[in-house]
Amino acid sequence: MDVQYNINMAHLKQLAPMGVINDREGHSNAEHYVDALRIRTPGLRQRARNLSGGNQQKIVLAKWLCNDVKLLIVDEPTRGIDVGAKYEVYELFNRLSDQGVAIIMISSELPEVLGMSDRILVVHEGTINGELDAKKTNQEEILYLAAGYNKTKKAQ
Amino acid sequence: MAEELFRMEGISKSFPGVKALQNVSFSVNKGEVHGLVGENGAGKSTLMKVMSGVYRADEGKIFIENQEVKIDSVAKGHQLGVNIIFQELNLAPHLSVADNIFIGRPPKKGPIISDRQMHADAKKILDELGININTHTVVRNLSVAQQQMVEIAKAISYNSKILVLDEPTAALSEKEIAQLFEIIRNLQKKGVGMVYISHRMEELGQICERVTVLRDGQYIGTRNYKDLTMDELVNMIVGRTLEDKYPKYQRTIGDVVFKAENIRRKNIVNVDKLEVRAGEILGIAGLMGSGRSEIVRCIFGADKADSMELTMNGKPIKVRNPRPGHCPWHWLRHRRP
Numbered sequence: 151m152d153v154q155y156n157i158n159m160a161h162l163k164q165l166a167p168m169g170v171i172n173d174r175e176g177h178s179n180a181e182h183y184v185d186a187l188r189i190r191t192p193g194l195r196q197r198a199r200n201l202s203g204g205n206q207q208k209i210v211l212a213k214w215l216c217n218d219v220k221l222l223i224v225d226e227p228t229r230g231i232d233v234g235a236k237y238e239v240y241e242l243f244n245r246l247s248d249q250g251v252a253i254i255m256i257s258s259e260l261p262e263v264l265g266m267s268d269r270i271l272v273v274h275e276g277t278i279n280g281e282l283d284a285k286k287t288n289q290e291e292i293l294y295l296a297a298g299y300n301k302t303k304k305a306q
Numbered sequence: 307m308a309e310e311l312f313r314m315e316g317i318s319k320s321f322p323g324v325k326a327l328q329n330v331s332f333s334v335n336k337g338e339v340h341g342l343v344g345e346n347g348a349g350k351s352t353l354m355k356v357m358s359g360v361y362r363a364d365e366g367k368i369f370i371e372n373q374e375v376k377i378d379s380v381a382k383g384h385q386l387g388v389n390i391i392f393q394e395l396n397l398a399p400h401l402s403v404a405d406n407i408f409i410g411r412p413p414k415k416g417p418i419i420s421d422r423q424m425h426a427d428a429k430k431i432l433d434e435l436g437i438n439i440n441t442h443t444v445v446r447n448l449s450v451a452q453q454q455m456v457e458i459a460k461a462i463s464y465n466s467k468i469l470v471l472d473e474p475t476a477a478l479s480e481k482e483i484a485q486l487f488e489i490i491r492n493l494q495k496k497g498v499g500m501v502y503i504s505h506r507m508e509e510l511g512q513i514c515e516r517v518t519v520l521r522d523g524q525y526i527g528t529r530n531y532k533d534l535t536m537d538e539l540v541n542m543i544v545g546r547t548l549e550d551k552y553p554k555y556q557r558t559i560g561d562v563v564f565k566a567e568n569i570r571r572k573n574i575v576n577v578d579k580l581e582v583r584a585g586e587i588l589g590i591a592g593l594m595g596s597g598r599s600e601i602v603r604c605i606f607g608a609d610k611a612d613s614m615e616l617t618m619n620g621k622p623i624k625v626r627n628p629r630p631g632h633c634p635w636h637w638l639r640h641r642r643p
Contacts, residue, residue, distance in 0.1 A: 220564070220584075220618065221563060221564045223602045225598075237552075240552055241553050247587055248557075248558075248585065249585075250563075250584040252564055252582035252585065252586055253582075253587045254582055254588045254590060255587055255588065256589075256590045256598045256599060257590075260591065262552075264589075266587055266589065267589025268586050268589075270588075270589040270590070270591055271589070271590050272590075273592030273596045273597050273598045273601065274592060275596060276575045276576045276596070277577060277597075292591050296592050296593050
């Protein structure tokens with residue numbers, strides 16, 4: 151599917167109030183997000199699979215941003231995208247948070263979690279093993295909790 | 307001045323979406339152990355795969371003993387004497403040590419495989435390296451360290467001039483590491499050039515003369531290990547500090563927007579409470595498979611939770627399907643970021 155359709159996919163209802171898609175509205179909407187997220191594509195009619203991984207990732211983000219989000223859950227938002235694109239994604243999250251959007255971000259990259267979050271929940275075996283203030287913690291502490299240490303201590 | 311054995315110039319390689327290597331140069335001298343370091347994803351493994359013919363570079367030249375060569379397949383790499391020992395060992399566990407060393411090219415007498423010859427040859431190689439393993443042992447019964455040594459012996463049997471060791475000590479004990487280093491020194495004396503990839507800085511000091519640092523696919527520099535302090539090296543590897551890698555931002559955090567309580571799903575997810583405030587980024591960390599994704603999949607409605615109470619802006623909500631927003635119907639009034 152092309153870039154435009156991918157971006158608009160999640161809110162077709164709004165684009166098609168009478169059951170017919172308003173293509174002009176969809177086009178301007180898609181154009182806006184391609185601009186805002188700096189998605190590098192030859193055109194809105196380009197097929198998404200022909201884009202690079204990072205740009206595909208941005209399209210996915212655009213798709214969910216179309217809606218008036220209050221809560222955004224992202225799982226490994228920067229996997230497989232290069233450093234420059236990562237930075238753009240981070241900036242985007244910051245702008246969103248500015249607008250009062252709450253973001254839950256899962257990440258395997260500890261520096262990313264530390265660098266971006268306000269609070270960090272550490273999960274171990276399906277339960278939350280600890281909550282940390284991102285500004286006062288470090289990688290060791292997270293790993294410690296991720297390995298389930300706190301819990302075993304309590305159990306004893 | 308040491309004699310140059312292997313040189314790569316201006317190597318670039320990209321994969322869809324990622325520039326894995328950009329204009330990287332690298333060289334190994336005869337009898338040298340050259341350390342290659344960098345963060346995960348810096349391009350070390352890619353560079354070594356280009357070197358050994360697993361990948362083909364988009365740009366760049368490779369020279370062996372000042373002759374330009376094209377390594378376009380692993381077989382060609384073998385032929386030219388470039389061998390790589392991967393982190394994950396590539397041995398057939400049910401075959402004997404000698405079988406593994408000569409796999410795919412057993413010594414023959416006429417059309418018939420000479421088992422005796424093979425074991426004799428294998429023993430000779432192992433002895434030369436100072437490895438004490440019976441060639442008849444089935445590989446499965448060897449320790450990881452011994453298996454690694456068999457890998458090295460196998461690589462040597464191809465008449466390797468250049469040997470790449472990708473994190474060879476990751477699974478070894480102190481004593482085994484000492485043994486491995488002994489073998490590496492033996493090889494050095496024979497003039498084999500080696501590339502040593504490792505995350506352990508102390509090891510590099512013990513064994514390497516020069517160190518090359520890669521970062522984000524770019525060549526950062528080659529230094530003599532002796533002239534480097536640990537701080538300098540770490541700086542080269544990491545490059546920026548954490549602060550510049552993430553945009554600095556002062557967030558204003560509001561009230562609790564979303565609350566999830568008592569999320570249970572079989573024995574996979576077991577969370578008492580999770581809250582997010584407006585304008586807040588809540589990070590979720592944990593090891594692979596710890597249930598991070600499963601928790602949010604429940605919240606999102608992609609997995610069915612056994613029990614779960616969600617509150618959005620103080621009002622209880624229910625999710626059945628992953629539908630955008632779970633938010634009330636609205637017309638095209640985007641909050642456009």
